[in-house]
Amino acid sequence: MTKNIHAEIIGFDSGWGCRDYGCEDGPSALEADRILYALRDKGVQATWRGELGLKRLENHATCNTKEKTLPVLLEGLHRLSSCVRQAVEENRVPVVIGGDHSSAIGTWSGAAIGAKACEKFGLIWLDAHLDSHTYATSSTGKWGGWWHGQPVSAITGNGLPALQNVGGTMRKISPAHFSIIGAHSFEAAEVEYDLVNGIRVYTLEEVEKRGFRTVFAEALARATKGTSAFGLTVDLDCFQGLDAPGVGTPEGTGLIAAEVLPIIQGIAHKAGFKALEIAEFNPHNDVNGKTRLLIEKLIAGAFTKD
Numbered sequence: 001m002t003k004n005i006h007a008e009i010i011g012f013d014s015g016w017g018c019r020d021y022g023c024e025d026g027p028s029a030l031e032a033d034r035i036l037y038a039l040r041d042k043g044v045q046a047t048w049r050g051e052l053g054l055k056r057l058e059n060h061a062t063c064n065t066k067e068k069t070l071p072v073l074l075e076g077l078h079r080l081s082s083c084v085r086q087a088v089e090e091n092r093v094p095v096v097i098g099g100d101h102s103s104a105i106g107t108w109s110g111a112a113i114g115a116k117a118c119e120k121f122g123l124i125w126l127d128a129h130l131d132s133h134t135y136a137t138s139s140t141g142k143w144g145g146w147w148h149g150q151p152v153s154a155i156t157g158n159g160l161p162a163l164q165n166v167g168g169t170m171r172k173i174s175p176a177h178f179s180i181i182g183a184h185s186f187e188a189a190e191v192e193y194d195l196v197n198g199i200r201v202y203t204l205e206e207v208e209k210r211g212f213r214t215v216f217a218e219a220l221a222r223a224t225k226g227t228s229a230f231g232l233t234v235d236l237d238c239f240q241g242l243d244a245p246g247v248g249t250p251e252g253t254g255l256i257a258a259e260v261l262p263i264i265q266g267i268a269h270k271a272g273f274k275a276l277e278i279a280e281f282n283p284h285n286d287v288n289g290k291t292r293l294l295i296e297k298l299i300a301g302a303f304t305k306d
Contacts, residue, residue, distance in 0.1 A: 005044045005268060006092040007303060009035065010083055011051035012279075015248070016063070016073040017102025017147035023248045024055035026281030027097045030292060038300040044268075047092075052079050054099075066146045073147055074162055077106035081167040084110030088274050095299060098279040100248060101131060101235050104151040105159075108231065109167030111275040112155075115229035118170045121274075122177035122223025122230035124216070125152070126238040126260070128251040130183050130190040130201065135160040137189035148249075149190075152180075156197060175199045177227050179219035182207060182238040182255045204254065212259050224272060232267060233277040234298060236291060244294055246286030257294055265301040276302050 011027025032048045039046035054076040063069045080096065084107050087094040096107045104125075112121040125131075132152040138145035147163070154163040156178065157171030175197040184204035194201050200222060202215040223230040237247040243257040267273060278295055286292060 005303065007039055007044055007046045007268070008049050008087045008092045008094050009046070010049045010080070010087070010094050010096045012054065012076070012080055012096055012099030012103040012106070013051040014054040014073070014076045014099045014103070016054070016057075016069045016076060017100040018248060019146055020248045020282070021055070021060055022282040022284045023098060023100045023280055025283055026099055027051050029281070029283035030097060030295065035296055035299055038296065039303055042300070042303055042305065044303045049083065052076065052083065054079070070147070070162065073102060074166070077102065077163070077166045080106030081110035081113075084275060085114035085167065088114030093268055093273070094275045096275065096277040097281065097295070098277070099281075100148040101127070101279040102148045102151055103279050104131070104233055104277060105154045105163055105166050107233065107275060107277045108155050109172050111229070111231055112172040113167050115274050117227065117229040118172050119174040120226070120228045121173055122227040123173050123179075124219045124223050124230070124232045125178070125180045126182050126233070126255065127180060127235040128182060128185050128204075128237045128254055129235070129249065130180060130186040130194060132190035132193045132199070133187070134158055134193065137187075137193070140187050140189055142185065142187065152199070153193060156199070158193070158197070177223055177230070179222050181212075181215055181219055184253065185251050207255065212255065213263050216263050224270075227272065229272045229274045231273065231275040231277070232264065232302070233279065235279045236294070237280055239294070244291045246282050246284075246291030247280050248282040248285070249280065250285070257297075261297055261301050264298070265304050268303045269305055
């Protein structure tokens, strides 16, 4: 059994990046004992860092526009970035559970800085959406231009300065090592951003034609070739609704969990792997605990030795 990996579960209990606050309850809806037991059963040290206390930072009724939520969101992102950075610096593997996907700004800022790998950090991003709006284009977004549509630009150095500079002013992720898999709901401005900046997008249509195994292998190669560290972020809305109904921004169709799980199994044991993020769990939309169970499988599988 593997004894040299220490996973630390961090709860990003925040919906401040979007209009629907339901995702803030995602971390508290998980069964900590089940996840810790599953990891320890595989010989992985595991601790539960728990929620960061973000959903109570401000009153929801008062923060009724995205501009009003920005200071609250930033406080949460700085807290998350600090926790992730510390975990990576101390050779633990943070597992961030969200919370809306603005979490990625904190997670990957902290991971890249903690690994001393800014612009040499690879990232694989599973998502139904591109999350690639800049602040200038965000108003055209399907979800009203809120912050959870802007994390990709923020961590690749072209976002709103306040978001871009979480953790530090340097660019965190080089687009040359960044791949998005499963996207099928997006705006033209996002497509242009990814194309111009060299982010590889594997649309759901391409995945269905070529197979998840093939495109994931290519994304993994982009994330690891010429880098010193890498990570995986999974927005649960990347999956078809039958597999993951408990999300904040559902799209219905998507990746098939039974095809994804075997391919990502053991990824935490690969050289250079620094962090796992699972975003957008909205327990209020879950059906018979399907999404919660999928999260458990994603975490356990990632740390299962091949």
